[in-house]
Amino acid sequence: MPLAAQDTVRAARRRLCAITGKTPDAFIASDNVAGGKQAAEALSKAIGGKGTVIVLEGIPGASATRDRGKGFKDAVAGMSGIQIVASQTAGFDRAQGLNVTSNLLQSNPDIVGVYAHNDEMALGAIQALGAKAGKQVKGGRLRRHRRRPGRHQEGDAGRHHRPAAQGAG
Structure with missing residues (x-):
């Protein structure tokens, strides 16, 4: 992960922790x-x-x-x-x-x-x-997936929200 992206993830985790008092397990973003x-x-x-x-x-x-x-x-x-x-x-x-x-x-x-x-x-x-x-x-336009039972694994955000699947990683 590029350094700028790592800094963004760290900053988002700190803000979420300050708001909720809990450390997030994941950060999901679109490319x-x-x-x-x-x-x-x-x-x-x-x-x-x-x-x-x-x-x-x-x-x-x-x-x-x-x-x-x-x-x-x-x-x-x-x-x-x-x-x-x-x-x-x-x-x-x-x-x-x-x-x-x-x-x-x-x-x-x-x-x-x-x-x-x-x-x-x-x-x-x-x-x-x-x-x-x-x-x-x-x-x-950007495609969005509707969530259907059994379509995604737990924790899977879907192809259009995983940078590696989008060609960025």
Whole structure:
């Protein structure tokens, strides 16, 4: 584990210990850069590796916004057939996702994909796209697993919350 990550884990454990009086047994975090990369790969597959896309960003300055955006944009930069034509904040909010997508569609009517940094903005984008959603325009976002009995071992946070499974380790 990189030194910076070790320091972050230690600091989180100290804060939790100060709040609860107990030392935590585990620290679970997402690798949002890897998640953004996975979303780019999934979107690329959905659109056949070519076309123009828009990005709905979260809250400016938030670590999830920075990291998911970096992972997605870095991955798309290596894909010669995909071009990001617009990227704008929608504040992790469904209504803003609807409004921003509607506005971006006015100036970019031929997009074939939308990447949203979270599910709420993706739902807003789906509303804005109407009948095009899932047919003419595909979406990419972070996948979440629903917990099902027997699916995970005790202590297993799921593939998308283990950095080694996300390509970061």
